[in-house]
Amino acid sequence: MEAHKDTLLSEEPLENSIERRSERIIDIKGVKHHTTDSWRACSYILVTECFEELAYYGIQFNLVTFLKTVLHENNVTAARNYTNWQGTCYIAPLVGAIIADSYLGRYLTTVVFFTVYLVGMAAMSISASFPTCAGPDCLQDGSFKSFVFFLGLYMMAIGAGGIKPCVSSFGADQFDDSIPAERLKKDSFFNWFFFAIYIGSFVSGTAVVWVQDHYGWVVGLGIPTLFIAFAIASFMLGSSSYRFQKPLESPIVRVFQVLVAATRKWAVRVPRDDSLLHEAPENSSMVDVHKLQHTPELRFLDKAAVISSDDEIADPWRLCTVTQVEELKVVVGMLPIWATGIVYFSVLAQFSSTFLEQGRTMNKQVGAFAIPPASLASFDAVSVIFWVPVYDRVLVPAARRLTGRERGLSELQRFGAGLLLSVLVMAAAALVETRRLALARGEGLSSMSILWQVPQYFLVGASVVFACVGQTEFFYNEAPPSMRSLCSALALLTVALGSYLSSLVVTAVAWLTTRGGEAGWIPDDLNEGHLDRFFWLLAAMSALNLAVFVCCARRYSRKNV
Structure with a gap:
């Protein structure tokens, strides 16, 4: 008994010492980690993310239209400016991550970049009120209107990119990994974080775009600016509830x-x-x-x-x-899995390119309505909104009973399931295109309805819920505390690199299939090409990527704290 008593006496100071050291390193201000209501703090972050995505997608979805109709840019210039802007949005996270991990911490970095974001959005809104010259001889890049707009556009890109790796990591910081119940809440948080993103995407792709088309750009750009102001207000309102992690060395x-x-x-x-x-x-x-x-x-x-x-x-x-x-070893060990994300996003890039081209060749009339091909992208958001609660409330408890693990599926198992679904996405698109070509080439049947594209868009959303959320969880949980924002930024970088890889694959396919005077697989008139073969090629590439991922995941050793 005396020995047991001595043990208890010796353990208590050790616990207190560890807790005091943890609080000194982690909690700078706000409520201490063992009394913080993590979901209350995260509710502000989820609302913030929803408002931010409303603003972001409110610009992204109609940016090319603005460049062509207001700034009078041609197709090539508008496409180049759009690509350059989006590339900036996914490279800027590296800057924000380094600042957050090294100097300011995730909270202050988010506030700073949100300020840049708001100023950029305001500049874009103001530029829309400037007089617009009519006619084909208007100056494009040399006009003051264009200068103010692009200044605001790239300030917005830097602001959006700077907060992307910080907001999700800051939300996950609100949960204490040393408590099993908190770990489960953190896993659930990543699900609802993506739910908030796609709520914003869906509303912007429907309501905000409609306002821009019917009420003009002064109102159409003013609304996203207002959303950013709401996002900042929501984020600041939660300040007293947050846990703040002290930045370590660079x-x-x-x-x-x-x-x-x-x-x-x-x-x-x-x-x-x-x-x-x-x-x-x-x-x-x-x-x-x-x-x-x-x-x-x-x-x-x-x-x-x-x-x-x-x-x-x-x-x-x-x-x-x-x-x-060991921190460096962890990062090096994650790189092979990181590389499979590049191939995954190169396949998903078809969502906003070849899928739209496929839709334009299909019968868009549904009853009395003509469905624009771009509007089918909303089924991706609908799918995510559907799958997040199903995964969180149905699939996770079922997987927990089957595997005996508290989280159901591990991050890598979830990521792998998303890669498998990406194979099904391209297979579905290929089957639809094979049937469409058969109908278009004179079988005497009516053209194929655009609604046949709905399954492939719905599978894209399911793939996002598994792969993108799993990837985000993996890079946050496995990253050393001093590199969490940086690793989140590296995960976001796979989106940009995947887009570049997609462009490279399309260019290579076009060059190889047009030799000898052939029309090629992806000609201007898709009825003369073989887009179905291109989709099957991507399905095979995605299947090979899945096989590589499985090998890398089996060899991967989790960090040992």
Whole structure:
């Protein structure tokens, strides 16, 4: 009994010590982590994200129309400007992530970039009120109206990109991973985060676009600007409820310190006893909240943690901690899975390109209504809105009973399910196109209804719920605390790289299939081509990507805290 009593007495101060250290590192202000109502805090973040996406998609969906009808740009110029803008939106997250992880933290970084976002949206709205010259001889890029609009457009891109890796990570920060119930709430949060995104997408793709087409651009751009103001107000209202994570050292600097230190010690032997490698002491002010255990992979990097002299302990460019080395190993280990995301998004890029071209060749009349091909994209949002609650409330409990795991499916299993669904997306599109071509080439039957595209759009939404949410969860949960925003930005970068890969594949297919004077698979008149073969090619590419992902996922070792 006395021994048991001594144990209890010795454990209590240790718990208090750990809690005090955690609070010093993590909670800068606001409610402490064990009393915070995480869902109350996240409700503000979800509303913020919904308003932000209402504004973002309110610009994205009709940007080409504005460039052509208001700024009088031709098709090539408008397409180039749209691509450049969207590329900026998905490269800017790297800047926002580095600032958040290194200097300001996710909360302040979000506030700063939201301010840039709002100023950019206001500039775009003001530019719409400037007089527009009529006629084909109007100046395009040289006019003051164009200058103000593009200034606002790229300020918006920088603002939107800067907050993208921060808002989702900041929402996940509200949950305490050390409590099982909180971990489950965090998994659910990622589902509802994407639900909020697609609510914004659906409303913008229907109501906001309709207002822009019927009431003009002053009102049409003013409404998204108002949504950004609402987003900022919602985010700020929750300030007293948030947990705030203190930014650690620059993740980029930490990575280069390991590489430089390991290179300097290329001739040093790594000891067999891992305990001899350098780690920060418990009472150090720079100690990491979560120390990572040593792993045997990438042994060369372990040289950075080998103590060769006492003089180098104070020089982080000559001696790094085991945790610092393991952080780099974690990031390197995630790269193969990250690469499969690029191929996935190159397949999903057909959603806004070849799927629309396919729809334009189909019978768009449904009763008394003519359905624009672009409006079918709303079925993607409807699918996400349908699948998120089904997954969260039905599939997860069922998978939990089958697997015995608290989260049902792991992040990688969920990502893999989304990749499998992407194969079905392209197979469905190929089957529809095969049938459409058969009808169009003189079988004497009526043209195919555009509603036959609905299944492939619905499968896109289901794929997003599994793959995109799984990818976001994976990069947040596996990323070291000092690199969470940066890893979220890397996940977003796969969207931009996937678009570039899609363009490369389309260019290669067009070049290969038009040699010898052939019409090719994707000619201007799709009835003379073989878009179905292109879709089957993408289905095969997606299946190969799934196989690579399965191999990478089996070899992947989760970080060990």
